[in-house]
Amino acid sequence: MSPQPIPDLFIIGVFLISLTIIAFFFGTYLYHVFSGRYANTFAGQIERWIYKLTGTDDENEQTWREYARDLLIFNLAGGVLLFILLETQGVLPINVQGFGPVEPLVAFNTAASFMTNTNWQTYTGEVTLSYLSQMAGLTVQNFLSAATGICVAIAVMRGFARKETSKLGIFWVDLTRTIIYILLPLACIFTVLLVSQGVIQNFDPYVQTTGYGTAPGQLIPMGPVASQEAIKELGTNGGGFFNANSANPFENPTALTNLLEIFLILLIPASLPFVFGRFLQKKREGYTLYAVMILLFVISLVILYESEFLGNPETTALGVSGAPMEGKEVRFGLGGSVLFAAATTATSCGAVNTMHDSLTPLAGMIPLVLILLGEIVYGGVGSGFYSIIGFVIIAVFIAGLMIGRTPEYLGKKIGIFEMKMAITAILTSGVIVLIMTALSLVIPGGIMSMQDPGPHGFSELLYAWASMANNNGSAFAGFDAAKTFYLVFGSVAMILGRFIPMIALLALAGSVAGKKTLQAGPGTLPTDTPSFVLWIIMVILIVGVLTFFPFLALGPVAVWFILTGGL
Incomplete structure (x- = not known):
């Protein structure tokens, strides 16, 4: 390899090592938060005041059904309120540009998108939404959807840590603690840091500039960007204040803010495996899951970086050396662009600082594969952890069958019900992607959104459905998702x-919580060893990649063969 990538790789290596160390200690803090250790602090007083004000019962824990019921009601209410806000923004205050109501189908799609932590955007924020809609609508949902995912992850952890009980905690308590101890303090801190680096935070009208000579002027959008940017990354939400997202210098002005935003994207997902180990009082179990995540992430990152570094064969043949910079911001360079692309698709964030559609074929395939795996390589806040648990259950079940023993995980027998729930969780997004991609190719309403022909156009379509069904929110350009077909069915796919x-995973957790914890015997499969790490990775790749390989072959793989002269 040429020596040019060495600075990039050094920075990436230091970043990942630092992330791992910080995530370990932050995981300890998260464990203490959900164990109630800070009940006697000032924040604990605020917590108790919130319970009294809302009439929340913080003593009687809930079964998985009760937990899921409250979760669904809460999220549905949030989605409805966001829709109403978008439809009435024209008569509400803090609308300095005088924007009218959002088109109803776009508003419905946006409400579904932000309610589900997808942040799929079929609108241009700076010409569609008022400052109030951005703050009270989108930013608030960024907090609430992220908190919901963390709540489910903690409930799943309790399910495996407890025995002979039907209780998984209280949704309202977990939600409150997530916001006041974790999301809100961190978002405030990083908002200040982002403002110090040049991210804007104001309520000014848009600025009209005067062009030079006969050149036309430009209307420069303003707004309370930094406060939304912090939780956008911290909660792996991803929806940008501006259409260009984190490529816009008002959202992400410097190389330092770029690293800060990547760090925010990965912090909570990287910490949750360590929280799991704390809950179990078996730290090695948490290390095992973290090892799976970081190994898959590093492998993906290496392929992505190398594919971009080698460049486009056609331009290389013309004597153009170096990585292609079209679609990238020079202030971030190749390393900053690639690391962000890997982080935002390994998690369910979906924010972008480079155009994924401009990546070389194999490089562009990596973000797509990371999404198609089910957002488990770190994954979204909370959702990455509980999703990888589904793969762990499958891995344990297959291994148990291979050695002729009843499958067990953490001393809990894995039965038919647990397998059904794990399979449901794993296959849901994949089934949606495959069905809707195929349907989009035979329905006129689906075909009309494809603006590019051939295998690359198919890649854009596949990426769109993968992003929506897996709650990522990023996209390949060249695809018009604002058509009725995608606004309606895309919303359903996200929900x-x-x-x-x-x-499904709350039900699984409720089931294992009610079981006895068996003592490990001589035939018990160890689940905290390097060999089990490799076994989980194999299961993930077999289930995840092979499911979509025919579709990948028709898309990015075909484009790569065309560029290299193989087709």
Whole structure:
């Protein structure tokens, strides 16, 4: 390899090591939060005041059904309120540009998107939404959807840590603690840091500039960007204040803010495996899951970086050396662009600082594969953890069958019900992607959105459905998602892809919580060893990649063969 990538790789290596160390200690803090250790602090007083004000019962824990019921009601209410806000923004205050109501189908799609932590955007924020809609609508949902995912992850952890009980905690308590101890303090801190680096935070009208000579002027959008940017990354939400997202210098002005935003994207997902180990009082179990995540992430990152570094064969043949910079911001360079692309698709964030559609074929395939795996390589806040648990259950079940023993995980027998729930959680998004991609190719309403022909156009379509069904929110350009077909069915895909796995894994957690914890015997499969790490990775790749390989072959793989002269 040429020596040019060495600075990039050094920075990436230091970043990942630092992330791992910080995530370990932050995981300890998260464990203490959900164990009630800070009840006697000032924040604990605020917590108790909130319970009294809302009439929340913080003593009697809930079964998985009660937990899921309250979760669904809360999220549905949030989605409805966001829709109403978008439809009435024209008569509400803090609308300095005088924007009218959002088109109803776009508002419905946006409400479903932000309610499900997808943040799929079929609108241009700076010409569609008022400052009030951005703050009271989108930013608030960024907090609430992220908190919901963390709540489910904690409930699943309790399910495996407890025995002979039907209780998984209290949704309202977990939600409150997530916001006041974790999301809100961190978002405030990083908002200040982002403002110090040049991210804007104001309520000024848009600025009209005067062009030079005969050149036309430009209208420069303003707004309370930093406060939304912090939770956008911290909660792996991803929806940008501006259409260009984190490529816009008002959202992400410097190389330092770029690293800060990547760090925010990965912090909570990277910490949750360590929280799991704390709950179990078996730290090695948490290390095992973290090892799976970081190994898959590093492998993906290496392929992505190398594919971009080698460049486009056609331009290389013309004597153009170096990585292609079209679609990238020079202030971030190749390393900053690639690391962000890997982080935002390994998690369910979906924010972008480079155009994924401009990546070389194999490089562009990596973000797509990371999404198609089910957002488990770190994954979204909470959702990444509980989703990888589904793969762990499958891995344990297969291994148990291979050695002729009843499958067990953490001393809990894995039965038919647990397998059904794990399979439901794992296959839901994949089934949606495959069905809707195929349907989009035979329905006129689906075909008309494809603006590019051939295998690359197919890649854009596949990416769109993968992003919606897996609650990522990023996209390949060249695809018009604002058509009625995608606004309606895309909303349904986001809702089903979010809540079916959630409910399935809450049910799984409720089931294992009610079981006895068996003592490990000589035939018990160890689940905290390097060999089990490799086994989980194999299961993930077999189930995840092979499911979509025919579709990948028709898309990015075909484009790569065309560029290299193989087709």
